[in-house]
Amino acid sequence: MNLLDFVPKNTSIIIKTSNLESLSNSISNSDFLNTISEASFSEKIEQKLKPISHLKSSNDLLICFSKEANDSLQYTVITKYSTDLFITDLLPNYTEEVLTYNNRSIIKSTLHNNTFYSVIIDSTFFASSSKTIVDDAFNFVNDDLELKKTYKTLSNDKTLSLILKSNTNFSPSLFIEDSVTSNRLSRFIAVDVDLNQNETYFNGITKATDSTESLINIFKKTTPQVNKLPSITPSNSDGFLSFTFDNFDIFKANLLKFNKKDSITNNTKLFNDIVEIGIIYEDKNRAIVLNSTDVIATKDALLAEETIADTYRGIDVYNFSKPVLFAKTFNPLIRYNDANLYCVLDDYFVFTNKIDMLQNIIANYQNKTTLNNTSNFKNAKEKLSDAASILQVMNATTLKTVLNKNIETSSNSVFKNYNTSAIQFIYDTNFAHVNGIIKKNKTRATVNSVSEELNIKLDKPLLNTPQFVKNHITKQKEIVVQDINNNLYLISNKGKILWKKQLKGAVLGKIKQIDIYKNGRLQLAFATPNRVYVLDRNGKEVKPFSLKFNDEITQPLAIFDYDNRKKYRLLVTQGKHVLMYDTKGKTVRGFTFKSANNDIISQPKHFRIGNKDYITIKTKNKLYILDRLGKTRVRPKQSHSYSNQAIFLYNNTFTTTTDLGDLISIDSKGNISSRNLNLSQNHYIESTSKTLVTQSENKLTIKNKTTELDFGEYSKPKIFYINNKIYVSTTDLQSHKTYLFDSQFKLLPNFPVYGNSNIDLDNIDKDKNLEFVTKGDNNAIILYQIN
Numbered sequence: 001m002n003l004l005d006f007v008p009k010n011t012s013i014i015i016k017t018s019n020l021e022s023l024s025n026s027i028s029n030s031d032f033l034n035t036i037s038e039a040s041f042s043e044k045i046e047q048k049l050k051p052i053s054h055l056k057s058s059n060d061l062l063i064c065f066s067k068e069a070n071d072s073l074q075y076t077v078i079t080k081y082s083t084d085l086f087i088t089d090l091l092p093n094y095t096e097e098v099l100t101y102n103n104r105s106i107i108k109s110t111l112h113n114n115t116f117y118s119v120i121i122d123s124t125f126f127a128s129s130s131k132t133i134v135d136d137a138f139n140f141v142n143d144d145l146e147l148k149k150t151y152k153t154l155s156n157d158k159t160l161s162l163i164l165k166s167n168t169n170f171s172p173s174l175f176i177e178d179s180v181t182s183n184r185l186s187r188f189i190a191v192d193v194d195l196n197q198n199e200t201y202f203n204g205i206t207k208a209t210d211s212t213e214s215l216i217n218i219f220k221k222t223t224p225q226v227n228k229l230p231s232i233t234p235s236n237s238d239g240f241l242s243f244t245f246d247n248f249d250i251f252k253a254n255l256l257k258f259n260k261k262d263s264i265t266n267n268t269k270l271f272n273d274i275v276e277i278g279i280i281y282e283d284k285n286r287a288i289v290l291n292s293t294d295v296i297a298t299k300d301a302l303l304a305e306e307t308i309a310d311t312y313r314g315i316d317v318y319n320f321s322k323p324v325l326f327a328k329t330f331n332p333l334i335r336y337n338d339a340n341l342y343c344v345l346d347d348y349f350v351f352t353n354k355i356d357m358l359q360n361i362i363a364n365y366q367n368k369t370t371l372n373n374t375s376n377f378k379n380a381k382e383k384l385s386d387a388a389s390i391l392q393v394m395n396a397t398t399l400k401t402v403l404n405k406n407i408e409t410s411s412n413s414v415f416k417n418y419n420t421s422a423i424q425f426i427y428d429t430n431f432a433h434v435n436g437i438i439k440k441n442k443t444r445a446t447v448n449s450v451s452e453e454l455n456i457k458l459d460k461p462l463l464n465t466p467q468f469v470k471n472h473i474t475k476q477k478e479i480v481v482q483d484i485n486n487n488l489y490l491i492s493n494k495g496k497i498l499w500k501k502q503l504k505g506a507v508l509g510k511i512k513q514i515d516i517y518k519n520g521r522l523q524l525a526f527a528t529p530n531r532v533y534v535l536d537r538n539g540k541e542v543k544p545f546s547l548k549f550n551d552e553i554t555q556p557l558a559i560f561d562y563d564n565r566k567k568y569r570l571l572v573t574q575g576k577h578v579l580m581y582d583t584k585g586k587t588v589r590g591f592t593f594k595s596a597n598n599d600i601i602s603q604p605k606h607f608r609i610g611n612k613d614y615i616t617i618k619t620k621n622k623l624y625i626l627d628r629l630g631k632t633r634v635r636p637k638q639s640h641s642y643s644n645q646a647i648f649l650y651n652n653t654f655t656t657t658t659d660l661g662d663l664i665s666i667d668s669k670g671n672i673s674s675r676n677l678n679l680s681q682n683h684y685i686e687s688t689s690k691t692l693v694t695q696s697e698n699k700l701t702i703k704n705k706t707t708e709l710d711f712g713e714y715s716k717p718k719i720f721y722i723n724n725k726i727y728v729s730t731t732d733l734q735s736h737k738t739y740l741f742d743s744q745f746k747l748l749p750n751f752p753v754y755g756n757s758n759i760d761l762d763n764i765d766k767d768k769n770l771e772f773v774t775k776g777d778n779n780a781i782i783l784y785q786i787n
Contacts (some may be wrong), residue, residue, distance in 0.1 A: 003062050004151055006078045006126055007142045008133050013172070014163040015063040016151075022159045024053060025497045026195040029456050032438055033195070035415060036403065048129060050112045052077055055086055066133070074130040081125040086118075106134050146207065150188045153205050162202070164189040173405040174423060176241060176281060176398050179332035185425075186216045191434055197454050197495025198440040201383050207431045215332070218254040219389040219427035222246055227391045227424075228291050229278040230372035232348045234364035237371070239394040240289075242278040243333055244387070252329075259331060268329055270301040279334060280361065281398060286336040287352035287361060288326050295347055302342075302349075309341055312359045313366060317343045320351060376420040376441045383437045388424035395419050399438070417441050447787060448749035453771065454495040454783040460485050461778040463506055465757040468764060468773065469513055472522045472537070477764035479773055480524065481781060482507050490539060491781070493764045493771075499539040504546075505529045509556025509603060516542060516583045518566045525570070527557035532572060532581070544585035549574070554599070560606040562613050562628055571615075575599050578617065580630075593630030597622050601642065602656075607649045609668060616647045616654055623647070623666065625654060638672045640664055648687035657685055661696065677701075684716040686728075691743060693717045693728050702728050705745045710735065720761040722770065729759050731774070738774055740786075753784060 007014060017023040027033050052063065052075075061079040068074055079085070088094050088109075096109045099117075106119045108131075117134040118127035128134050147165070154161040164172055166187055173181055191204030208214030225244035233240045245251040248271050256263065271277075276291035292298040302318075310317040320342045327337040339351035343358055345365050352358050364370050371377045371393065384391075394402065396415040423436040442451075460483040468477040469490075478498070479491040486505060490498045505528030513522045516534065523542055524535045529552050534545040555573035562569070569588060570581045576599050580591040598619040607614045614633060617624040621641055625634035634654075642664075643657045653665040653673075661679025666672050679696040686693045694701045695717045698709045712732035720727040726743035738755030740748045755774035764771045769785050776782040 003060060003078045003080075003124065004148055005141050005143075006076075006121070006124060006137060007062065007064055007147070008066050008076055008128075008136065009140060009142065010066040010068075011064040011076070012067070012165050013065040014151075014165070015065075016154055016161040016163070017061050017063075017159060018157055019159055020052070020055060020057050020061055021500065022497055025459065025500070026159055029197050029495055029497070030195050030200065031198055031440055032200055032418070036407065048114055049075060051109070051114055051116055051127075054088075054091060054111070055079070056084055058082070068130060068132065074128060074133060076126070076128040076130075076133055079125050081120050081123050085125055104138060106131070146187065150190045150205070150207055153190050155192045158192045158194075160193040160195055161204075162189075162191050162193060173402065175392060176239065176394065176402060177279070177333070177335065178405075179335045180215065180241075184215045184332065186214045186432070189434060191436070195496060196492065197456060199494065200438040202434070202436045204434050205431050206425060206434050213258075215258060216389075216425060216427065216432050218251065218258050219243075219245065219425075219432070220254055221250050222254075222389070222427065224385075224387040224389045224426050225275045226387045228276060228347075229280070229289060229391070230377060230393065231370055232289060232345060232350070232361065232365055233278075233280050233371040233393075234282075234360055235369050235371050235374050236360070236364070237395070238281040238283065239392070239398045240278050240280045240371075241333075242276055242388075242391045244276045244389060246275060248272055248274060255330065268325075270298065270325070271329065272301070273297045277330065277334070279336065280357075282354075282357050282360070285352065285354045285357050286339075287350055287354075287357055288334065288336065288339055290349040290351075292347050292349060295344070298349060299344065305342070310355060312343075312362055315343050315345065315362050317341055317355065317358060323351075323353065326351070371420075374420070376439075379441070380420045380422050380437050380439055384422060384424055384435050385426055385433070387426070388435075389427040389432060390425040391422065392424070393420060393422045395421075449787045450750045450753050451785050451787060452782060453785050454781070455776055456491060456495050456497075456781045456783075457777075458483050458489065458779050458781070460487070462757075462775055462781070465760075465775065466773045466781045467510060467760045468762050469511065469524060470522055472520055476766070477762050477771075479781060479783070480511055483779070486528075488535075488539070490537075493783070495783075501535070501539040503528055503533065504531050508553065512557070512559050514559060514561075514568050514583070515566050516568070525557060525559060527553045527572065529553050532557060532570060534583075547581070547585055551575070551577075556603045558604040558606070560615070560628075562606070562608075571604050573600050573604060576619065578604065591628075591630045593617070593624070593626055596624060601644045602646050605647055607654070609649070609652060612668075614654070614668075618642055618647055618656065623654070623656070625666070634666065634668055635670050636666050636672055637670045640674075643683070645683070645685045648685070648692075649689060650687045650692055651690065655685075655687060655692070657683065663692075684714075686717050686719050688719055688721060688726070691719060691726055693719055695730060700728075700730060700741075702741060702745045703743065707745060709739070710737075712737075715758045718758055718761075722762065727761060729761065729772075731755050731758060733757075738772075740772070748786065755782065 057079045059080040064076040066074055094111045096107055099106050099108050106117050108117055116127050116129050117131045126137050186206040186208035189206045191202040194201040208216050222245040227242045229240050229242040273292050273294040274290045278289040280287040305320050307319045308316050309319045320340050323339045324337040326334045338353040340353050342351040396418045399418050399421045400415050417440045419441045421438045426433040463482045463484045466479050466481040469480050471478050482488050486503045488501045488503050508527050511524050511526040514525050530549050532547040534542040536542055551574045558571035560569040568583050572579045576596045580588040596619045602618050604617045613628045615626040623636050627633040640658045643659045645657050647656045653667050655665050661683050663675040663677050683696040698711050712734040715731040717730040728741045731738045736754055736756055737752035739752045757775035759772040759774045761772040771785045773783050
């Protein structure tokens with residue numbers, strides 16, 4: 001038996017997830033769902049579902065919602081059983097008892113004051129908030145073939161997929177118009193959902209078996225047309241509903257079948273050359289729009305309706321004597337029957353009973369301030385098809401109206417930034433494609449401002465500093481970070497947690513990216529105290545990695561690519577010993593250097609000067625400069641007591657500091673120069689080939705220019721070279737302030753900003769603005785954009 005066999009018969013909504021933990025993270029980071037959760041109804045559901053969060057399923061899991069005869073909402077959880085699925089030993093306030101009757105046993109569990117019932121049937125874990133539903137599971141097998149066919153259209157690897165079953169008493173409403181309900185639209189809607197922090201996308205299909213009972217089938221044997229209603233809908237409207245067809249006669253015949261009528265009594269000549277009909281919403285007012293392919297023929301159909309009622313901005317407004325025509329012809333899509341005025345704007349015929357609404361449409365159309373010209377709609381349109389049988393677009397007000405039909409949202413729920421949400425249905429043979437977007441729109445950023453783009457919360461506090469890594473598919477950047485439970489996360493630049501992987505220890509230093517197979521696909525490479533990992537873009541270990549080590553790894557993994565031919569060498573440091581491996585996990589026999597005179601105190605590095613390679617290794621009192629075989633290439637002519645700061649190639653010299661803060665430079669012949677920089681013992685240095693940055697307590701020096709910052713506890717400064725510009729950052733960890741300077745030591749406008757760690761700075765998406773990521777609260781990542 002498969003999971004679908006156990007779906008209760010009165011189920012209205014099925015949630016499918018391939019990763020329950022990832023789903024939980026996505027929900028907790030979704031601004032839209034968090035806004036909805038303020039509703040008392042949502043809080044009750046959230047409270048009721050709390051026990052599910054303790055399930056540790058690595059298999060597909062279904063969550064089903066249904067209403068019982070007494071109208072109470074119940075949930076059911078179905079997944080493959082495993083011994084570690086539900087560990088209760090350490091759960092506080094957990095109680096259970098075994099109920100035995102009718103030769104069967106079920107477990108009654110109570111957790112967080114919520115009671116649920118569970119049983120294992122044919123290796124399937126079945127749990128529900130309703131004892132009746134569990135009882136029924138012993139005898140009921142769901143044999144709905146259409147449901148099973150619809151289920152197969154869902155993705156196998158999505159964090160969240162949904163099936164909405166419409167012929168139940170808990171069918172969700174998707175439309176502004178009360179007459180267009182999902183239980184009349186079709187029998188099933190199945191979508192895969194992409195949950196990001198500030199946007200939710202979904203796509204899938206809707207399917208109806210009975211051609212006369214389902215509204216979606218009124219588009220049968222018609223071809224969707226380009227929806228042009230956004231070009232006439234004012235940007236200050238509350239939204240619109242558009243429906244299209246290529247042949248009115250076929251569409252009319254389908255509507256007659258749906259409404260179980262033989263004919264439409266009114267003369268429908270007006271619609272013969274119409275390919276799109278729409279409703280524009282403005283508060284409680286409505287306007288009907290006809291999009292004509294033959295304006296002259298449509299005007300001819302209105303010859304008897306040419307009494308001028310008004311003129312506005314050079315456009316004549318006419319009286320219309322048949323306001324009920326639209327409701328009688330297009331029921332249930334249109335119920336509005338008060339339109340007694342109309343005007344003509346190019347290909348569009350606009351009907352309403354409100355002269356001020358008509359004037360608003362005329363003014364916005366002439367001023368080119370229609371919805372089609374707004375950045376919000378243009379952004380939403382990227383996720384939509386140009387041509388759809390049905391397209392509904394909503395602003396924040398109408399979005400909340402639709403949500404209130406399904407759940408009672410709190411009056412405090414703030415949707416004001418959700419200015420453009422949309423859903424469309426594109427009819428195909430016996431089914432329709434579904435696309436949708438609910439997006440939080442950005443407020444227009446002022447020049448030189450710094451805006452917070454994302455604030456992503458993890459389950460546990462962060463262990464290290466978030467950093468950017470490249471997505472080799474999109475060429476954009478993503479975020480990688482680790483929590484205190486050693487879970488490594490990859491997070492998209494939209495705020496979605498793509499995966500989470502448990503590691504054996506904390507990541508040492510910065511994660512690097514390599515291309516083992518030389519095909520452009522990048523892997524993450526790094527070390528923990530007893531492992532060397534190489535992970536692919538899905539978080540899977542690339543064989544033969546990970547490599548295990550008994551002795552502790554004491555420095556970050558050093559990766560060398562001598563000739564930029566992707567023939568990588570991985571250098572592992574263990575105390576004073578080093579081991580070099582190739583990408584097959586085998587020891588490089590030609591590398592002869594095995595041990596330093598003492599513990600190595602900074603990450604080994606590789607430099608190239610001219611056609612020569614140099615590998616640097618530093619202990620407390622000795623600096624080794626080797627060739628690629630591990631033999632001494634440069635022997636420094638003096639020894640020093642070195643700091644733990646890294647070695648840099650600065651002005652073609654190997655540069656570092658002593659523990660007293662002196663700058664030490666060694667040329668390729670071993671000559672040493674020393675300069676007193678007046679650095680304290682606890683200092684930092686960072687360098688490019690021509691720019692040296694030092695930080696000593698609150699004194700930050702860039703290219704010999706020093707400024708005194710406020711007293712505090714500062715992170716190590718970082719240098720970024722982007723678009724031929726130098727940027728330098730540092731963070732005061734005591735006052736939670738992040739600073740960003742240019743190479744002329746000028747603090748960028750609107751800095752410092754809130755931050756609790758070093759930053760990583762880059763252009764992570766398609767626009768020209770730079771972004772940077774830092775720690776926020778102890779379990780949060782903040783992504784900023786510099787505008």
